[in-house]
Amino acid sequence: MPNIREVAKRAGVSVATVSRVLNHPERVSPQTKDRIDKIMVEMDFSPNVFARSLNLKRSNSIALIIPDIQNPQNMEIARGVERVAHQKGYNLLLxxxxxDREKEQSYIRMLMEKKIDGIILAFTLLLQADFDEIQKKNIPIILFGQNVLKKNISSVYSDFKEGAFIAVSHLIELGFKRIAYICGGEDHLENRDKTLGYKEALLKAGDKVSEEMIFQGKDDIDSGYLAALKLLKQTPRPDAVFVANDLMAMGAIDALRTEGIRVPEDISIIGYDNIKMSALIEPKLTTVSWPVYKMGLISARILIEEVENSGDVKMTQNIFLSPKLKIRKSCGHEARVSEIFD
Amino acid sequence: MPNIREVAKRAGVSVATVSRVLNHPERVSPQTKDRIDKIMVEMDFSPNVFARSLNLKRSNSIALIIPDIQNPQNMEIARGVERVAHQKGYNLLLxxxxxDREKEQSYIRMLMEKKIDGIILAFTLLLQADFDEIQKKNIPIILFGQNVLKKNISSVYSDFKEGAFIAVSHLIELGFKRIAYICGGEDHLENRDKTLGYKEALLKAGDKVSEEMIFQGKDDIDSGYLAALKLLKQTPRPDAVFVANDLMAMGAIDALRTEGIRVPEDISIIGYDNIKMSALIEPKLTTVSWPVYKMGLISARILIEEVENSGDVKMTQNIFLSPKLKIRKSCGHEARVSEIFD
DNA sequence: TACAGTTTTACAATCATTATTAAAATTGAT
DNA sequence: ATCAATTTTAATAATGATTGTAAAACTGTA
Structure with a gap:
């Protein structure tokens, strides 16, 4: 593993010239550049990143912080971010x-010590104090999926309140009267937004919101299963359920099936996320879709932009992509429509 | 962001002493250690990782290379690896x-330049030449899921040939006679192993292997769907299918359902992987399970062990975990058993 | 040859740490 | 108080690339 000095010696030039070939090739004559390039491959030389980073104060890596690697939506973010990062020559720390807020904080600390170039924070549990800490260190961050505009922090988000509103309004239009709600962990802001959307849709339709119709889940399959079992004990039994994500919806459907309740004939279910699997279960899940992958791409792009233009005046971008209803079978659309016209 | 010199000055000691407090606290008197510790918090000092790495030639990060972030099994590996890495103070590059072999190579190159401490290579497409390259640089690697022992390279694997053999043997025991096979990308070694297992099981049972019963997939849902459609055109139609992974199996079941073929009444399906979702579809999928998450944990553990003991003589470990049949509904076990006793 | 313009050099400083070696301080025993 | 042994600290070198400055060495043209 040769260093720049040896390359310079072999080429009969100064280290400054080799360095310039590496960093400002336009300031070096094409002939010497070619010659030095050749010698570098020949010697299998690549500049020591530690030394370079020490000097430049950049690591050429970005980090993605997600709450749950087992959630396919989280992985879609990662897929988008990885793609852009690799394409732009950055490494991605996952x-x-x-x-766990403590683990999140520990990661943040670790990353700041590591002098990471930038961070994408998805569905964060951090508090304002934590943000202040990060901003003090001047590390660019992108907030992902957070519908709260923070001063000087760029964000990429989808409106979960709106999405929930659309979903529940759909159920209302289909004529359902007792619409239950399985919500996700309330420490996550986007889940609170969904709750707001659920309530607002009911209120707008003149229905009243009953807390007994809200069942607490924890964003994963198993908690969806459990919530559905509880929900069945409710009398009168709900005729439709809005579930805050597809994972829980799939758990819920599984629970209903084991209990012999038919979906959508006995109960309609609407999910959120439009994960790939939601089209493979029986019945195919009606759900709210939002462009996670694309949002992952965008996040990485604007993060890297911020990293590379950190000299200029900072431009804070807040990018918004809307959710859309994806109608399939789990709300028995066709069946219901005809019922309505009975 | 103070440096070690400023801390030293403030404490009235030399930088060497501060450094020793950081790295060999036992070689420093408890009083001065305490005093300097206090000053370090006070000044919010943390040692510069670039300078440290430059000196120590280690980055405190490991990399995980996976072929497909959208495959839940791949993410289970990542989950295990991430857990151990974080616990031991390492960063994880994803x-x-x-x-894409080219992308894999490009990553390897990037990682070697980055002087990554170690690499976990899952289901690699690399050739011997690539390995030689890596070994020349002396970077510890762990091969994940590769049933090929390479000299001086530790590995963690499950026997996919055996798993396929178990699956197909199960179908044979259930009395199926025309067992088709949807295989995954043949450039992946573990898929070739599964093919071997499929053939061996048939041969052992005295059945003959017919290439027309083998359908090429690409490891994802959609290719499973497509393969199933092709399979239906076969006459006589297969009465059971071994699918090389659950993702494709789910795609296949979806195709069969759209074509009005019942599973397991008309065709039985057995998958591979036992992903969480496989228990949520209708019918619940019979499949082969293997401990991915655990293997992820182990991989990270032995990798970090190798990284940290790189001074000692190297111990090559080859760790093996066996697959197990998970019987659910998609082969119509109960139904079939009774048929057999008719 | 002289001149302007471009390209390259030599050298030092910088980044922040750790390892090595040598010196200083402390301890306990006499 | 003295000496040796031990602990603790200091001083310096090494890690490898980047950058800047001032001087030198090349171009090609007139």
Whole structure:
């Protein structure tokens, strides 16, 4: 593993010239550049990144912090981010917080010490104090999926309140009267937004919101299963359920099936996320889709932009992509429509 | 962001002493250690990782290379690896090759330049030449899921040939006579192993292997769907299918359902992987399970062990975990058993 | 040859740490 | 108080690339 000095010696030039070939090739004559390039491959030389980073104060890596690596939506973010990062020559550090604020904070600390170039924070549990800490260190961050505009922090988000509103309004239009709600962990802001959307849709339709119709889940399959079992004990039994994500919806459907309840004939279900699997279960899940992968791409792009233009005045971008209803079978659309016209 | 010199000055000691407090606290008197510790918090000092790495020639990060971030099994590996890495104070670089050998090579090159401490290579497409390259640089690697022992390279694997053998043997025991096979990308070694297992099981049972019963998939849902459609055109129609992974199996079941073929009444399906979702579809999928998450944990553990003991003589470990049949509904076990006793 | 313009050099400083070696301080025993 | 042994600290070198400055060595043209 040769260093720049040896390359310079072999080429009969100064280290400054070799360095310039590496960093400002336009300031070096094409002939010498070619010659030095050749010698570098020949010697299998590549500049020592540690030394370079020490000097430049950049690591050429970005980090993605997600709450749950087992959630396919989280992985879609990662897929998008990885793609852009690799394409732009950045490494991607993956940080899975397991929905644990302490682990998230520990990661943040680790990353700041590591002098990471930038961070994408998805569905964060951090508090304002934590953000202040990060901003003090001047590390660019992108907030992903957070519908709260923070001063000087760029964000990429989808409106989960709106999405929930659309979903529940759909159920209302189909004529359902007792619409239950299985919500996700309330420490996550986007889940609170969904709750707001659920309530607002009911209120707008003149229905009243009953807390007994809200069942607490924890964003994963098993908690969806459990919530559905509880929900069945409710009398009168709900005739439709809005589930805050597809994973829980799939758990819920599984529970209903084991209990012999038919979906959508006995109960309609609507999910959120439009994960790939939601089209493979029986009945195919009606759900709210939002462009996670694309949002992952965008996040990485604007993060890297911020990293590379950190000299200029900072431009804070807040990018918004809307959710859309994806109608399939789990709300028995066709069946219901005819019922309505009975 | 103070440096070690400023801390030293403030404490009235030399930088060497501060450094020793950081790295060999036992070689420093408890009083001065305490005093300097206090000053370090006070000044919010943390040692510069670039300078440290430059000196120590280690980055404190490991990389995980996987072929497909969208495959839940791949993410289970990542989950295990991330857990151990974080616990031991390492950062995890995530590299998604998208099953592209060029991208995999480009990552390897990037990582070697980055002087990564170690690499976990899952389901690699690399050739011997690539390995030689890596070994020349002396970077510890762990091969994941590769049933090929390479000299001086530790590995963690499950026997996919055996798993396929178990699956197909199960179908044979259930009395199926025309057992088709939807295989995964043949450039992946573990898929070739599964093919071997499929053939061996048939041969052992005295059945003959027919190439027309083998359908090429590409490891994802859609290719499973397509393969199933082709399979239906076969006459006589297969009465059971071994699918090389659950993702494709789910795609296949979806195709069969759209074509009005019942599973397991008309065709039985057995998958591979036992992904969480496989228990949520209708019918619940019979499949072969293997401990991916655990293997992820182990991989990270032995990798970090190798990284940290790189001074000692190297111990090559080859760790093996066996697959197990998970019987659910998609082969119509109960139904079939009774048929057999008719 | 002289001149302007471009390209390259030599050298030092910088980044922040750790390892090595040598020196200083402390301890206990006499 | 003295000496040796031990502990603790200091001083310096090494890690490898980047950058800047001032001087030198090349171009080609007139």
């Amino acid at each position: 940080c899975n917080t397991e929905k | 590299c998604n090759t998208e099953k």
